[in-house]
Structures are given as C-alpha cells and as structure tokens.
Amino acid sequence: MTVQPSTANPTGQTGPLPWEDARAVAYAAGVDAAAPPVEVPLADADGATLAYPLLTRTDLPAFPTSSVDGFAVRGPGPWRVIGRVLAGTLARPLAEDGVCVEIATGAAVPPDTTAIVRTEDSTREQDGRVSGTPRSTPEWREPGEEARLGEELLPAGTAVNPAVIGLAASCGYDTLGVRAAPTTAVLVFGDELLTSGLPGDGRVRDSLGPSVPAWLRRLGAAAGPVLGPVEDTLEAHVEALNRALAGGAELICTTGGTMSGPVDHLHPALAQLGAAYLVNTVEVRPGFPMLLASVPRPGGGTTLVAGLPGNPQSAVVALVSLVAPAVAGLSGRPMPALPTIRLSAPVGARGGFTHLALVDSDGVAVSHAASSMLRGMARAVGFAVIPPNSDAVAGDEVALVPLPLLAGERP
Numbered sequence: 001m002t003v004q005p006s007t008a009n010p011t012g013q014t015g016p017l018p019w020e021d022a023r024a025v026a027y028a029a030g031v032d033a034a035a036p037p038v039e040v041p042l043a044d045a046d047g048a049t050l051a052y053p054l055l056t057r058t059d060l061p062a063f064p065t066s067s068v069d070g071f072a073v074r075g076p077g078p079w080r081v082i083g084r085v086l087a088g089t090l091a092r093p094l095a096e097d098g099v100c101v102e103i104a105t106g107a108a109v110p111p112d113t114t115a116i117v118r119t120e121d122s123t124r125e126q127d128g129r130v131s132g133t134p135r136s137t138p139e140w141r142e143p144g145e146e147a148r149l150g151e152e153l154l155p156a157g158t159a160v161n162p163a164v165i166g167l168a169a170s171c172g173y174d175t176l177g178v179r180a181a182p183t184t185a186v187l188v189f190g191d192e193l194l195t196s197g198l199p200g201d202g203r204v205r206d207s208l209g210p211s212v213p214a215w216l217r218r219l220g221a222a223a224g225p226v227l228g229p230v231e232d233t234l235e236a237h238v239e240a241l242n243r244a245l246a247g248g249a250e251l252i253c254t255t256g257g258t259m260s261g262p263v264d265h266l267h268p269a270l271a272q273l274g275a276a277y278l279v280n281t282v283e284v285r286p287g288f289p290m291l292l293a294s295v296p297r298p299g300g301g302t303t304l305v306a307g308l309p310g311n312p313q314s315a316v317v318a319l320v321s322l323v324a325p326a327v328a329g330l331s332g333r334p335m336p337a338l339p340t341i342r343l344s345a346p347v348g349a350r351g352g353f354t355h356l357a358l359v360d361s362d363g364v365a366v367s368h369a370a371s372s373m374l375r376g377m378a379r380a381v382g383f384a385v386i387p388p389n390s391d392a393v394a395g396d397e398v399a400l401v402p403l404p405l406l407a408g409e410r411p
C-alpha cells in the first residue's frame with residue numbers, strides 16, 4: 001500500500017486526499033482492522049465472506065451416480081432383474097452378464113455395470129426379463145466429473161450467497177470459516193433534526209438515521225443501533241461515540257458535524273478519544289468534508305469511524321467512497337471494482353475536485369441533485385465519476401460508482 005493517510009493526528013489537519021487515494025486508504029484501513037475469521041454453521045453464513053478458499057473434500061460426485069430411472073445392466077440383454085438400488089443405498093456388484101438391477105436417479109451405480117437403460121427405453125419380456133437399448137451417451141455421472149478432491153472451487157474473499165451455501169453443502173461442509181459482516185453503529189448529530197412529523201420552523205426531518213443502516217446492509221455490513229439525534233454538545237458527542245465503541249461496533253458512521261461550524265463537534269470529539277485520521281477531507285464534490293479515523297476499542301481491536309457530511313446526498317457520497325471500501329476490507333473482500341457507464345449528455349467538472357454526479361440508467365445526470373437533496377438520487381443508478389478539471393461530453397465512457405441496490409431496486 002503506497003498511499004499515505006492524510007494525517008496521523010486529529011489535531012494536525014493536512015490537506016484533502018484525491019478521491020481515488022481516499023478509496024484506497026479506506027480499503028487498506030478495513031483490511032488492517034478486520035476481525036479474525038469465525039466458524040459458523042453453514043446456514044448462518046449467508047452474507048458473510050469466505051475466509052479461506054472453498055476446497056472440495058471428496059470427488060464430486062463422490063460415487064458413480066445414475067442420472068436416470070431405469071435398469072443398470074451387465075453385458076448383452078435381455079437381463080434378469082436381481083434387485084433394486086435406490087438413492088441413498090449401496091448395491092452389490094453385478095456378478096455376471098445377463099443380470100440387471102432396477103435403479104433410481106441419484107443411486108450409486110453397482111460395480112460392473114456396463115450400461116443403464118432408461119425405464120422408457122425398456123420392455124418386460126414374458127418371463128420377466130428386461131430388454132432395451134442403452135442410449136449412446138452414458139447415463140451416469142462419473143466421480144470427479146464436477147470437481148476433483150482438493151480442487152479450489154472459490155477463492156477466499158468470495159461473498160457467501162445462497163449458491164455458495166448450496167455448493168458448500170454439496171461438498172460436505174457443516175460449517176464455514178468466514179469473516180462475518182462487520183458490525184456497525186450510526187450516530188446522528190444535529191439539534192435541528194426531527195424524527196417524526198413535518199419539517200418546518202427551522203427543523204428538518206432526519207433522513208439519514210432511517211436510511212444509512214439500509215445502505216450499510218446493502219454494502220455488506222450488519223446494521224446495528226442508530227443513536228440520536230445526539231445533542232449538539234461536545235460531551236454528548238463523546239458520550240455517544242463511547243457508547244458505540246463499548247457496544248463493540250467495528251465501524252461507526254456519524255452524520256453531520258464534519259465541518260467547523262459553531263456546533264460541529266466531530267473533530268474535537270475524535271481528538272478527545274485519541275483517534276487517528278486516515279482520511280481527513282477528500283477532493284470530491286459533493287462530500288468534501290468526509291473523513292475516516294481509527295479509534296482504539298475498549299477491550300481490544302480498532303474501530304473505524306466514518307464521518308459522513310450532514311448534507312444528505314454528501315453523506316451517501318461518503319458511504320460509497322469511504323464506507324464501501326472499508327466494509328470490503330473489513331470483510332476480507334476485494335476492493336469494489338467500478339463498472340463504467342456511457343454518458344448520453346454532458347456532465348461538467350467541479351474544478352480541481354472529482355465530481356460524483358448522480359446519473360440515471362441512460363447516463364444522463366439527474367435533476368434535483370444538490371448535495372442537500374435526495375430527490376434525484378431516488379431515480380439514479382449511481383454516481384458517474386468525472387475527473388478533476390475535465391468536463392465530460394456525451395459519448396464519454398466514465399467510471400460509475402453504483403448505488404448499492406439489490407436486484408429489482410434499480411430505477
């Protein structure tokens with residue numbers, strides 16, 4: 001890791017990091033702070049991450065397996081039926097030519113079988129013997145056809161989804177060594193925030209407390225408690241951070257208070273807790289005041305604190321810019337790769353800053369996308385990455401930071 005954090009000390013402000021460097025620092029911080037792997041029952045591994053490569057523990061299939069219902073025969077027909085082998089049982093070898101056993105799909109093929117004749121391709125002779133013609137391709141699966149003993153099926157860092165759970169079960173795993181989804185807490189700062197009712201009279205609804213945990217889940221973290229709105233005093237900020245630390249959260253997301261206004265207490269609170277900055281502002285618009293710090297956790301370990309700016313869209317920019325890579329690192333997953341999108345309308349640069357511009361699926365910047373607004377985001381697929389000092393024009397293919405939406409949620 002060649003990228004250096006912005007500063008090692010919350011009291012010593014240094015300059016903002018370029019956006020790509022900030023992502024890299026956040027990922028490396030997650031890797032460094034990752035909890036050790038745990039062994040969990042297979043069915044509980046959904047959403048976790050493989051801590052080790054998934055290796056086969058037998059040949060797959062583990063025994064020659066009939067792929068049809070029919071008759072396992074030996075030699076030329078017709079064949080005398082000497083028994084039946086069902087899935088889950090073992091059959092004795094076929095001792096001589098001219099004999100067969102009835103066989104079910106999934107049953108172990110008896111040793112010395114020369115062919116399997118499907119039920120629908122077979123007839124019964126008057127004397128009870130079976131005749132028929134086997135098809136030209138074998139009707140059973142050979143051991144190792146799917147995978148050989150000891151073969152690597154998936155690398156460490158793979159997200160455990162239902163397909164992975166099913167595959168591990170078919171390999172004979174009872175438990176999996178995984179990195180669990182990182183635990184989180186959300187602290188909402190701001191005396192102006194309402195948690196119910198209509199905005200007005202100088203008060204706005206807290207739009208981040210209810211939505212940040214849902215974003216965190218979609219980024220692969222385990223959503224924890226939401227504390228707040230926390231009173232706009234330094235003591236209340238320190239107390240709330242201490243509470244989240246004591247709760248064991250591996251990642252704390254705070255919202256608001258990242259600037260230096262009269263009631264912006266995040267920086268002094270971090271200083272009081274002995275935090276070390278990893279990222280302290282980023283050359284990106286919106287979202288410039290975002291930060292990432294590490295704080296020692298009582299009882300051991302390191303908690304990462306992501307300071308999301310208070311403007312609601314800027315908070316989401318910080319989630320996809322810093323929190324997504326940090327969660328990937330904490331989980332043992334690779335750095336999230338960025339797909340690209342072809343713009344079908346121009347998007348202006350934001351001076352020397354990287355511009356993360358909300359775009360729809362056609363590659364058009366959405367309207368109502370000021371940093372204080374969420375209306376545009378609800379119609380967007382993600383943020384087009386417009387590099388510093390270079391306007392993008394229609395037809396340009398640019399990196400896209402997708403909003404972490406589930407299948408079916410993409411507008």
Ligand SMILES: Nc1nc2c(c(=O)[nH]1)N[C@H]1C(S)=C(S)[C@@H](COP(=O)(O)OP(=O)(O)OC[C@H]3O[C@@H](n4cnc5c(N)ncnc54)[C@H](O)[C@@H]3O)O[C@H]1N2
Binds near residue numbers: 255257289311
């Ligand atoms: N003098 C300067 N002032 C500001 C600058 C600057 O460069 N110089 N940058 C602006 C930018 S950019 C942002 S982003 C904000 C970030 O400020 P804070 O993180 O300190 O956020 P607050 O001041 O607490 O709130 C800003 C804004 O967002 C609203 N807010 C806060 N929390 C929530 C919430 N949970 N739900 C809905 N809305 C929320 C808050 O009411 C304010 O309107 O600073 C600029 N200022």
Ligand code: MOO
Binds near residue numbers: 285288309311314
């Ligand atoms: O960076 Mo601010 O987040 O432009 O609103």
